[in-house]
Every structure is written in C-alpha cells, then in structure tokens.
Amino acid sequence: MTDQQPPPARPSRPWMVWLWMERSTVGLPVALLIFDILGTFGAYNGWHHDRGVSGVEVRSLDWIGWVLVVAGPVALHHRRRAPRAALAVCLGATMAYLLLGYAYGPIFLNALVAVVVIGGTGYRREVWIGSIAFAVGMLFVPTHKERGQTRTDAVDVLSTIGWLLALLILAELFRVLRQRxxxxxxxxxxxxxxxEQEARRQASEERLEIARELHDVLAHSISLIAVQANVALEVMDRRPEQARIALSAIKDASRSALGEVRSVLTVLRGDQAAPRDPAPDLGRLTHLAEMAEAAGLKVALSVVGDLDAAPLAVSQAGYRIVQESLTNVVRHAGAGRAWILVESADGLRLRITDDGHGAPLGLDGTGNGLPGMRERAAALGGSLTARPLPGAGFRVDAYIPYPEETA
Known part of the structure; x- marks a missing residue:
C-alpha cells in the first residue's frame, strides 16, 4: 500500500573501521597476536643477522619473552569486562619486555593499541597515568648500544616525551572519532x-481510509438491496412486474457494490499493476439519486454551478457524503422524500434534507455514519453539521473549500 522507502545511508568507511575496533572482542586481539608473533620472529632474525657486524647483544627470546608478547593481545580480548586491567597488562608487559633487554619489535604496538582503544572509550585518567608511567619507564630501558646503559641523554629524554605525546594524541583522536x-x-x-514509524502511520491511515470506503459502499448498497428485497417479497404474488423492478434494482446495486469493493480490495492487496476503476465522484449523483428512488425514496436533486470545477478529492468526498446521507435516510429516517442541493463556487456546499422523523443518523457506535462524514470533510479543510428540523425531518450541511489555485 505504501511505497517502499530507500534504506538510510550507511556511515562512512572510516567510522565503520573505528566502530569495528571498539566493538570487536575477537578480531582486534587475534590480528594483533598474529602480527606480534610474526613480527617478533622477524625482529630476532634481524638482530641475529646484524650481531656479528655491530656487536649488538640482546636477550635471547625465551618462554618469558613469549608470555610477555602474548599477554597484550590476551588482555585486550577482555578489555570490555576489565578495561583498567587490560590497560595495565598491556603497558606492564611491554615495559617488562623492554626492561629485560629483549629485541625491539612489534610489542610496542600492544601498548599503543591499548592506550588508543581503551582511552577512546572514556578512561582518560587511567590512560594519562599509564602513559606517563610508561614514558618514565622508557628512561630505564637498556640501550642496545652498550649493554646495561640506560637512556639519560637529552635525545633519549626528548624521544620519550615524544612517545608520551604521541600516545595521548592518538588516544584523544580515537575518542573523538569513536564519539562521531x-x-x-x-x-x-x-x-x-x-x-518505520512513518510507514506504520501511513499504513494505519490507509487502513482507516479503506474501512471508510468499504463502509460507504456496503452500507449504501446493502440498505438498498434490503429495501428492494422486502418490496419484492411483498408484491411478488400480487404485482409481479413491480417485483421484477425491485429485483432489477437489487441486481444493479449488487453489481455497483461489487465493482467498488473490488477496487478497494485491489488497493488492499497492494497490486498496483491491477486495473482499478476510479472512485465515484459528483458526476454520478444522478445515478445515486436513481438508486435511492429505486429503494422507494423520492429524491429531488438540484445542482448550482460547475461541478467539474471541483478537484477530484473534493468531488469524491462530496459524493461519499451524499451517499452516506441517503443511506441513513433509507435506513433510519423513515422518510418519503429527500432533497439534495449541491453548489459549486469557491468551494463545494452540500445540503441533504429529508422529511423523516428527525432521529440522529448513523450513530450506531461503529465510528462510521455521521462521524465518518465529518472526518471526510475535515480532512479537506471543510466542516459538516447535522441536526433534526423542527417538527420532522433532518438536515446535513457540508462545506469543503477548493484549493486557492482551483478556486
């Protein structure tokens, strides 16, 4: 019934990467673990290859070194449940690895990722404290120029400060990107x-409109059929010609009702390719009056102005209001005559009057009848009033304005 809305735009690729880093509990640690293992092997192969040329000595990679390398990715796997502990393990394992004199390698990435990811999730104070402690610890990491010598010269101090600033800047950058x-x-x-809410609202409005259309079609046609069936039963033996006329009226009313119900059901199924007859409008008022007369009600129809000037929506609503009014007259009023006045000028004015007993029309508790007519008029910016007349009779007055470009 409603057009399918296009899917909303997906977030840009950089944001998807950052969200994956923050949300994935397995992907990031596994990728980091593989990189650490391969990179550490590569780093040690490089040290052993260069040792005979430069005299550089590093500690052999034993089980303690491997535990320190693996500790970071394992801790990051639990960063959601224990972010502070994960940060401490990553920074502590990296610092211990360096203080013990193992070869430089990708283990630095463990500390970097921990600071960036955990700091980006809101633990700014812990990241600051951990980063400063890590930077201070870097001053005591033995250099590989001379075994056991620590970093005390100005260049190494500045390098350590640069490490600290880089870590904090990356953590803050990730926090901003994550927030975005x-x-x-x-x-x-x-x-x-x-x-989704708009789709539900439109579907609800369409269901209400379909229910209103079905009520208007079926209530009018079935009322005429019921009246004519009673007439046919009464005169079948005494006046068979009159019974034949009544049965012919039943046939016409049934065919008309089936056609309109079929159109409504076509929309209900959502079969947009299926042919659909246009909803009746003011151009069919004469036919409507004839059907009411076939039910035994004398109808006087007066038209003032050009009905073709009425917009289609107004014309269709006007037809339904007249149809519902006549249906109520036939079903409830016990009237013998009805007068319909239709005026088309700056808007559509309708007046339907009958000479019945003046009882309220269509107040059957179903939400249709008069309330349905008022809803039709109000939906197009108009109004509808209904009241009994002094002595006898009932009157319905409706006004629906034309849009400015039409008036």
Whole structure:
C-alpha cells in the first residue's frame, strides 16, 4: 500500500573501521597476536643477522619473552569486562619486555593499541597515568648500544616525551572519532525508527481510509438491496412486474457494490499493476439519486454551478457524503422524500434534507455514519453539521473549500 522507502545511508568507511575496533572482542586481539608473533620472529632474525657486524647483544627470546608478547593481545580480548586491567597488562608487559633487554619489535604496538582503544572509550585518567608511567619507564630501558646503559641523554629524554605525546594524541583522536562514529550510528538508528514509524502511520491511515470506503459502499448498497428485497417479497404474488423492478434494482446495486469493493480490495492487496476503476465522484449523483428512488425514496436533486470545477478529492468526498446521507435516510429516517442541493463556487456546499422523523443518523457506535462524514470533510479543510428540523425531518450541511489555485 505504501511505497517502499530507500534504506538510510550507511556511515562512512572510516567510522565503520573505528566502530569495528571498539566493538570487536575477537578480531582486534587475534590480528594483533598474529602480527606480534610474526613480527617478533622477524625482529630476532634481524638482530641475529646484524650481531656479528655491530656487536649488538640482546636477550635471547625465551618462554618469558613469549608470555610477555602474548599477554597484550590476551588482555585486550577482555578489555570490555576489565578495561583498567587490560590497560595495565598491556603497558606492564611491554615495559617488562623492554626492561629485560629483549629485541625491539612489534610489542610496542600492544601498548599503543591499548592506550588508543581503551582511552577512546572514556578512561582518560587511567590512560594519562599509564602513559606517563610508561614514558618514565622508557628512561630505564637498556640501550642496545652498550649493554646495561640506560637512556639519560637529552635525545633519549626528548624521544620519550615524544612517545608520551604521541600516545595521548592518538588516544584523544580515537575518542573523538569513536564519539562521531557512535553519533552517526545513533542517527542512522533514529532515521530507521522514524521511517518505520512513518510507514506504520501511513499504513494505519490507509487502513482507516479503506474501512471508510468499504463502509460507504456496503452500507449504501446493502440498505438498498434490503429495501428492494422486502418490496419484492411483498408484491411478488400480487404485482409481479413491480417485483421484477425491485429485483432489477437489487441486481444493479449488487453489481455497483461489487465493482467498488473490488477496487478497494485491489488497493488492499497492494497490486498496483491491477486495473482499478476510479472512485465515484459528483458526476454520478444522478445515478445515486436513481438508486435511492429505486429503494422507494423520492429524491429531488438540484445542482448550482460547475461541478467539474471541483478537484477530484473534493468531488469524491462530496459524493461519499451524499451517499452516506441517503443511506441513513433509507435506513433510519423513515422518510418519503429527500432533497439534495449541491453548489459549486469557491468551494463545494452540500445540503441533504429529508422529511423523516428527525432521529440522529448513523450513530450506531461503529465510528462510521455521521462521524465518518465529518472526518471526510475535515480532512479537506471543510466542516459538516447535522441536526433534526423542527417538527420532522433532518438536515446535513457540508462545506469543503477548493484549493486557492482551483478556486
């Protein structure tokens, strides 16, 4: 019934990468573990190859070194449940690895990733404390120029400060990017929810419109059929010609009702390719009056102005209001005559009057009848009033304005 809305735009690729880093509990640690293992092997092969040329000595990679290398990725796997502990393990294992004199390698990445990812999730104070402690510890890491010598010269101090600043800047950058990514994800979710709510609202409005159309079609036609069936039963033996006329009226009313119900059901199924007859409008008022007369009600129809000037929506609503009014007259009023006045000028004015007993029309508790007519008029900016007349009779007055470009 409603057009399918296009899917909302997906967030840009950089935000998807950052969200993956923050949300994935397995992917990031596994990738880091593989990189650490391969990189550490490569680093030690490089040290052993160069040792005979430069005289550089490093500690052999034993089981303690491997435990320190693996500790970082394992800790990051649990960063959601224990972010502070994961940060401490990554920084501590990296610092211990360096203080013990193992060869430089990708283990630095463990500390970097821990600071960036955990700092980006909101633990700024812990990241600052851990980064400063790590930078201070770097001053005591033995250099590989001379075994056991620590970093005390100005260049090494500046290098350590640079490490600290780089870690903190990256952590803050990730925090900002993560915040933007989450905001983009929330905006996308809100857009999806808004589209779903709008689709539900449109579907509800369409169901109400279909229910109103079915009520108008069936109530009018079935009322005429019931009246004519009673007439046919009464005169079948005494006046068979009159019974034949009544049965012919039943046939016409049934055919008309089936055609309109078929059109409504076509829309209900959502079969847009299926042919659909246009909804009746003011051009069929004469036929409507004839059907009411076939039910035994004398109808006087007066038209003032050009009905073709009425927009289609107004014309269709006007037809339904007249149809519902005549249906109520036939079913409830016990009237013998009805007068229909239709005026088309700056808007559509309708007046339907009968000479019945003046009881309220269509107040059957179903939400249709008079309430349905008022809803039709109000939906197009108009109004509808209904009241009994002094002595006898009932009157329905409706006004629906034309749009400015039409008036």
């Amino acid at each position: 990514a989450l905001e983009a994800a929330r905006a996308r979710e809100q857009e999806v929810r808004a589209r």
